[in-house]
Amino acid sequence: MSSAAVTRQSVLHGRAAEEAAVRLLLDRARQGAGGALALLGSPGIGKTAVLDLAGTLAGDFAVLRVRGIRQETHLPLSGLHALLHPVAGLIRSHVLTWALRLGRSDGGVALPAALLEFLRELAGPEPVLVCVDDLHLLDAASREALTFAARRVAGERIALLFTAWDAAGPPGELPGDVPVRTLEPLDQAATRALAAELLPGNLSDDLRGSLERLSRGNPLALRELVESLSAEQLAGLAPAPDSLPVHGRLHRAHADRLAGLPEDTRFLLLLLAADPGLDTATLILAAEPADPLSLLAPAENAGVIRAEGERYVYTDETVRAVAYAEAPLARRRAAHRLLGDLLDGQSRRLARAWHRAVALDGPPERLAAELAAAASTATRHGHPGPSLAYERAARLTGHDASRAEWLAAAARHAWVSGDFPRARSLLSWLRRPVASDSSRGQAELMYGRLELLSGNADSARDKLLAAAGWLVEHDRLVGVxxxxxxxxxxxxxxxxxxxxxxxxxxxxxxxxxxxxxxxxMFEYLEGIAATFSGRHRAAAGPLRRVVELASAVSSPVTLVWACVASLLLGEDATAIELSARAVDTARRRGAVSVVPQLLESMIQAQFWLGRYSSVAAHATEGLRLAQESGQLNAAAQHLAWLAHAAAVQGDAESCRDRAHAAIELAESHGLGIATTLGNWALAHLDLSIGRPAEAAARLRGRHGNDHVVIRVMASPHFIEAATRTGDRRRAAAALRVLERWAASTGSPDRLALVARCRALLAAPGEAGELFCEALELHRQGACRFETARTQLLYGGALRRERRPGAAREHLHGALETFERLGAVLWSERARAELRASGEAVVHVSPAGDPERLLTAQQLRIARLVAEGATNREVAERLFLSPRTIDHHLRNVFVRLGVRSRVELARLLS
Structure with missing residues (x-):
């Protein structure tokens, strides 16, 4: 055993809940209500870091600490000896003294009682904290004495904090009646924060993504991966790591854990590592004549694997990789050869071909051809997956043409599944001069698609045009x-x-x-080009044919174009139906890369229908998926849509945070669409808080508002802002463009906006009829929010015409809708108009539970904080700034009448 001094740690990313639990444990010990807490988790997950933090927080405690070491597990009382060695001179108990000196215990209660009494004595002048790292590796006598004490410190100034591996051993090794917290892997935000701390400076998206995938939220894994990076990898000149460092602490910890298992058990574990989809029936055949279930029992008891349906799976993918890497090459090939012989049937055709290829069980050219043929008919689900299979086939073959074809297929499948770093690595091979024109065209096409998702839009266009030049002679459809x-x-x-x-x-x-x-595709290009020219009537025919043809296609990418065509035609319900079908198809096929783009079309349709809670939910999901897969261009658009949802809800801080983040990202990638969306959201916010001049300036093009389609969509806001600032000339010009588009769609919702804008520009005596026309069209449409906005504007116009009674009818309708939708700032505008009309309006705060008192955003923040998350962690999770979270949290405290995070946690528990 060894005793370690406590050192001050940096902030523990993603461990707010554990920090809160430790603080509570220490506070209770200070007050004479001691206790114990066990922290469980896999190696490297951060248990020791929490112990370090506990030592830092216990500055007024006497701290005793020990770490279990496997080499001393068999030495009786070696754990207590290491723990108490620094304070041995204070021990007065003969039982404890002689037991430590002789390394022997009679097995009764005398020694554990003596330890408890000594801790009580030590806690006289100051409270005591006992930290035991890797409790499962302590000798049995020390473990029994410590857990005995842990059960009896409820009325003492003593705290005991244990750590152990999850499912570390047989029952009795862990304190079953001591409170337990299991440390889960870090989420993406915490992983990125830790990576930024370990490696200051800008990481490439590919490298960051590789580190996140390999570390799987394990802090030690991330630390060792960062430490293993070469200068070439940091500069993006060499591929990112694809496995944990073999000589790292985490790899060795898992290897030692596996080494303690019987040899026959380790061979079955190797089979499960070589084929994660292996079913129990095949495992039984592989283990004959032995019983595989009894052979796997030691691994299951040790927490290495668990039963899941009809098969066994590793509890930690890192352990699976270690189990495979630790086996000698000859043993690995033998395992693959055995699996290749046992697997049969069409459903496992690819797996069988894969195992035979890895085992080199036949001539390489024949194995490569079999593997590529199996990959061509396989789904993207399961192991090995088409991309890995095609790459293995490419490495086996000696024919340049086949190698190029299979590498292109491997890169395409990696791209579709969202593994962009792998796709780029494969493409670099395809760009070599020996590749054919067709193969180089495929490579350029993939590079262009990757750039379209995460790079500069102009650069993506140039790469895709170059690819089309290569491909159109060899594969016309792909070239188009x-x-x-x-x-x-x-x-x-x-x-x-x-x-x-x-x-x-x-x-x-x-x-x-x-x-x-x-x-x-041809119809879509014709329709979108006409739309960009403002020739909406000419665009309607081709766009209509796109929607009609959509029923005969199944590709999610093709369905995206039909969704966009529906939106431009004003057919929002059709767009939602098509996008839902596309999203479902993409998820079933494992086509992760297209889901964020599909969600963009769904969000825009929901926006027109006024379903802003759905806009926020799908934009949050789209942003998460886009960030996880490195699709920065999609992330910019989803941020902008989140800003729109926040503007509708009147959440000014969140709107500004997300809009500025979207604009910053968009401007660095040449994305006019996301820049314009972000400025539109800010203009909406300006209008809602009574700043029409600022709104008009944003929508006039002074802030990079240069995307014609979004500018037309935003024109109702611009016309309203411009008329309120007296710029009737620009407002009238914008209305003429809006009229042409709305007329081509025939959509009641869009035609209602045209009528409303005409009313805003009409002479006083003519506006009323136009407002009534707008409201009638709204009733035929679906967007209740825009109906309320028209009611608010009409009510205001009636009030200024000194018709307060008529005004109130519309203003009450607007207020009711705004309150139902949670549009806080617009509700305030409606109340202000009602007060100006002579009606006394008293705002009654909702009573009852927090769900009625808080907005949706505030409630989400409150729940995260109550779970122990810091402001910075909440900000990272919700894509906001810590300053905005602090602003919201102050409002939460006021609305709920609480004064601290502890009170908030109690209220929401």
């Missing part, structure tokens, strides 16, 4: 798709001229015998 995606890059950038040029380039490739997918 590359052109369409180049047009998408131009759309994101707001570059009308480039989009028109691409549409013209594609038009000459059209044929009368085109397949449905090709027809849809």
């Amino acid at each position: 798709k590359a052109l369409l995606q180049a047009a998408e890059a131009s759309y994101l950038a707001g570059d009308i001229r480039a989009l028109h040029a691409i549409a013209g380039q594609a038009a000459v490739l059209r044929r009368g015998d085109d397949c449905v997918t090709a027809q849809l």
Whole structure:
């Protein structure tokens, strides 16, 4: 055993709940209500760091600390000897003294009682904290004495804090009646914060993503990965690591754990590591004549594996990787050969081909061909997956053409599944001069798609155009798709001229015998180009044909274009139906990379229908998925939509945080669409707080508002702001553009906005009829929020015409809708108008539980804080600034009448 001094640690990322539990334990010990707490978790998860923090927080305590060491587990009382050695001179108990000296205990209650009495004596002048790291590795006698004391300190100034591996051993090794907290892996926000602390400076998105995936939220894994990085890897000149350092502490800890298991058990564990999808029936065949269940029992008892349905799985993927890496090469090949012989049937065709290829069980060319053929018909779910299979086939073959074809397929599958770093690594091989024109075109296409998701929009367009030039002669359909995606890059950038040029380039490739997918793409390009020119009537025909053709396609990417066409036609319900179908298809196929883009179309449709809670929910999900997969361009748009939802709810701080984050990201990537969306959200907020001049300036184009489609969508806000500042000329010009688009859609919701804008520009005697027309159209539509906005504007106009009675009818309707939707600032505007109309309006705060007292955002923040999260952790999780969280939290305390986080936790428990 060894005793260690406590050192001050930096902030523990993602461990707010554990810190709160430790603080509570120490506070109770100070007050004479001692106790114990056991922290469980896998190696490297941060248990020791929590002990270090406890030692730092216990500055007024006498701190005793010991760490279990496997080499001394068999030495009786070696644990107590190490724990008490620093204070041995204070021990007066003969029982305790002789037991430690002889290393022997009679097994009765005398020694544990003597330890408890000594701790009580030590706690006379100051409270005592006992920290035991890796309790499961202590000798049995020491463990029994310490857990005996832990059960009897309720009325003492003593705190005991234990750590142990989860499911570390047989019953009795851990204190079953002591409170337990299990440390879970760090979430993405905490992992990124720790990575930034360990490696200051800008990490590439690929490297950051690789570190996050490999570490799986384990702090020690992340630390060792960072320490293992070479200068070339940091500079992006070499591939990121693909496994934990073999000589690292975490790898060795898992290897030691596995080494303690029987040899036959370790071979079955190797089979499970080689094939994570292995079913128990195949495992039984592999273990004959022995019983595999009895052989796996030691591993299950040790917490290495667990039963899950019809198979066994590793409790920790890191342990699976270690179990495979620790086996000698010959033993690994033998395991793969055995599995290749045992697996049969079409459902495991790819797995069988994979195992035979890894075992080199036959001529390499034949194995490569079998593996590629199996990959071509396989789903993306399960092990090994098409991307890995194609790569293995490429490495086995000696034919350049086959290698290039299979590498391109491997990169394509990696891209679709959202593994962009792997896709880029595979593509670098394809770009070599030996590759064919078609293969180099495929590589350029993949690079362009990756750039479209996470890079500069102009650069993506150039790469995709280059790919189209390579591909159109070899695979016309893929070449046309590359052109369409180049047009998408131009759309994101707001570059009308480039989009028109691409549409013209594609038009000459059209044929009368085109397949449905090709027809849809050509129609979409024609319709979107006409829309960008403001020729909405000309765009309607092609866009309508896109929607009609959508019923005959199943590709999620193709369905995205149909969703956009529906939105431009004003058919929001159809857009939601198509996007829901696309999202479902993508998830079933494992096509992670397209889900954030699909959610963008769904969000825009929900926005037009006034479903702002759905906008916020789907934008939050889209942002999470985009950040996890490194899709920064999609992340910018989802941030902007979250800013819109916050503007509707009147959450000014969150709106500004998210809009500015979206604009900053968009400007660095040349995304005119996200820049304009962000400024539109800020303009909405300006209007709601009575700042029309600022709103008009934002929407006039002075803040990078240069995306024509979004500018048209935002024109109702601009026209309202411009008329209130006297800029009727610009307002009238914007209305003419809005009229052309709305008329081409026939959508009641959009036509209602046109009528409202006409009313704002009309002479006083003519506005009333137009407002009534707008309200009638609203009744035919679906967006209740915009109906309330029209009622508010009409009510205000009636009040200024000195018709207070008529005004109140509309203002009450607006107020009721705003309150139901949680639109705080707009509710205040409606109340102000009612007061100006001569009606005394008293705002009655909702009574009852926190769900009625708080907004949705405040309630979410309150719950996270009550669970122990710090302001910074809440900010990272909700994509806000710590300053905004602090602002919200102050309001939460006021509304709920609490004064501290402890009171908040009690109220929400």
